[in-house]
Amino acid sequence: MAAKKKRTPNKQNDSWVVISADSVLNTQKHDSDPAFLRLRNPSTDEASLYLLGSGNLQLYEVKAFEEDFHSWFVGQTVQRDGRLIFVTPMDPLYLLLPYMIKSGKEGKFQPVNQVVKDEDFPACSRLLSCTRSLTSLHHIAEEKEVGSQTFHRYSQDRTMDWLKKKVERTVVALKKKNICVGEGVKSTTYVRVKSESDNQEEDYLRYAHGLISDYISEDLSKVLLRHLGLPELKSPKETEPPSKKRKLSDKPVEAEEDYTKFNSADFARKPPKKMTAAQKTLAKVDKSGMKPMSSFFSPKAKAEKK
Amino acid sequence: MSCNTSVTHLDVSSRGRVEQAPVHLMPCEIEYSGAAQVSQYFTATTKDRKQEKTVSFRGRGLKGQEISCPQGYTGLVLKEVNKPGSDQEDRTVRISSMFNKLTYWNLETPPTSDDTVVMAMDWPEVAEAIHGPIED
Numbered sequence: 001m002a003a004k005k006k007r008t009p010n011k012q013n014d015s016w017v018v019i020s021a022d023s024v025l026n027t028q029k030h031d032s033d034p035a036f037l038r039l040r041n042p043s044t045d046e047a048s049l050y051l052l053g054s055g056n057l058q059l060y061e062v063k064a065f066e067e068d069f070h071s072w073f074v075g076q077t078v079q080r081d082g083r084l085i086f087v088t089p090m091d092p093l094y095l096l097l098p099y100m101i102k103s104g105k106e107g108k109f110q111p112v113n114q115v116v117k118d119e120d121f122p123a124c125s126r127l128l129s130c131t132r133s134l135t136s137l138h139h140i141a142e143e144k145e146v147g148s149q150t151f152h153r154y155s156q157d158r159t160m161d162w163l164k165k166k167v168e169r170t171v172v173a174l175k176k177k178n179i180c181v182g183e184g185v186k187s188t189t190y191v192r193v194k195s196e197s198d199n200q201e202e203d204y205l206r207y208a209h210g211l212i213s214d215y216i217s218e219d220l221s222k223v224l225l226r227h228l229g230l231p232e233l234k235s236p237k238e239t240e241p242p243s244k245k246r247k248l249s250d251k252p253v254e255a256e257e258d259y260t261k262f263n264s265a266d267f268a269r270k271p272p273k274k275m276t277a278a279q280k281t282l283a284k285v286d287k288s289g290m291k292p293m294s295s296f297f298s299p300k301a302k303a304e305k306k
Numbered sequence: 307m308s309c310n311t312s313v314t315h316l317d318v319s320s321r322g323r324v325e326q327a328p329v330h331l332m333p334c335e336i337e338y339s340g341a342a343q344v345s346q347y348f349t350a351t352t353k354d355r356k357q358e359k360t361v362s363f364r365g366r367g368l369k370g371q372e373i374s375c376p377q378g379y380t381g382l383v384l385k386e387v388n389k390p391g392s393d394q395e396d397r398t399v400r401i402s403s404m405f406n407k408l409t410y411w412n413l414e415t416p417p418t419s420d421d422t423v424v425m426a427m428d429w430p431e432v433a434e435a436i437h438g439p440i441e442d
Contacts, residue, residue, distance in 0.1 A: 013339060014385060014387070014389065015383060015384065015385050015402070016383070016384045017329065017381070017382075017383055018378060018381070018382045018383070018384055018397070019375055019376070019379050019380070019381050019382075019430075020377065020380055020381075020382050021378060021379055021430070022317070022378050022380055024316070025318050025321050025379075025380065027318055033315045033316055033317055033318060034315075034316040034318065035313040035314060035316060036313060036314040036315075036316065036399075037311045037314070038312040040319070047310055050314070054318075061433065061437070063429070065422075065423070065426040065429070067422060067423075068335075069333065069334050069335045070331060070332060070333060070334070070335065071328065071332050071334065071335050071336040072329065072331060072332065073328075073329070073330040073332060073342070073344045073348065074327050074328075074329055074366050074403065075325075075327035075328065075344070075403060076341060076342060076343065076344050076345060076382050077334050077339075077340060077341055077344070078333065078338050078339055078340060078341075078342045078344075079339055079340060079383075080336055080337060080338060080339045081339075082331065082335065084330070084423065084426065085427050086426070086430065086433075086438070088429065088430050088433040088434070089433070089434070089437055089438075090433075091436070091437040091439075094437075116349070120310055121310050122311060123311070123313070132439060136439065139440060162440055165440045166435075166436060166440065169435040169438065169440075170432065170435045170436055172435065173431055173432050173435035174432065174435075176389075176431075177428045177432065179425075179428065179432070202424075210428045211432070211436060212436060215436070224352075270311040291428070298417070303413060
């Protein structure tokens, strides 16, 4: 490959190409416009960009789909920033969950508007205006009514049941879309073929668990894995330090009885070209706090072949 | 972290008035943003056969395909109006054009359903599974 040309840094752009749920545009008579705002990301604990629909009724996730070396033509203009941004409806419970867990440590029933407070992200209280927030809190908390007031206390049991249903729904969607979730994802880059592996069911579960884990803390993700009856896997990196990997590749071919097996195993471990681009995308820290879509294509927990 | 308090308002008032603009996702980074004679030098030389489109761009053969936005979704081009001087002020973006279809271009390789942008169009349906309401 030719040496990478030095590129002028992409200055702050003022134009974005977005694919948005139609409901964002149906503002009707509500007074406030939809607004992009930063809230605490439940998985990273850092700021991420979200959109609150008109009247704070619906929360939306903002995800950037990004590949290296892309730009847009829009009408009679060039837009250098080649990202495609998706704005999709989001379950506000994912963002409320960390606040519920934090207050749950005190073990008391509390009014939820006293729980969902954040010095760094004062806008988080607006999440309680979402239509679905208050009516679905019972999925993650016990409820108690005293007079006209409702009090809540975080319940891990309820949360696990709720998250398990989320994983199951996601498995159904992945199957319907025929999204390849097994080892094939790693080696052949997103090819839409059905793998005939025996543990395909487990591959789907793990992939869905990986997708859901993008919306919960690492601790909760581990508990969920156990709740799903899936053993924790060590990441390929841990099980195979680079030094060992090199040794395996340097091994003379004669040492292996089954050449084809050796070759395919070796190939699978080589990061495919397109994955490198995806990894680059992952590594790139987005200043706007938008979550890249790479997680959609590469689940965090990958099933290692036994 | 004062910048966490600023919001970017999405002004949707122009949604009924803006025009549909042709949108092309190019397989190269163009170090420029602004006006260009796209229809004169790019669209005009595009050849359309079956599902595949071809065009020559800067001497390189591009192969492309038109794809639709997922159902229930609309393409928007958002533009910032009146950039504020500091990152603590609220900002506003408005809809400058809309689209229901976009054309993406590959360098040399024919378009297939495995192209990542085609796969990305699956995201809203998967997101609906992750975020849709759970029955009791």
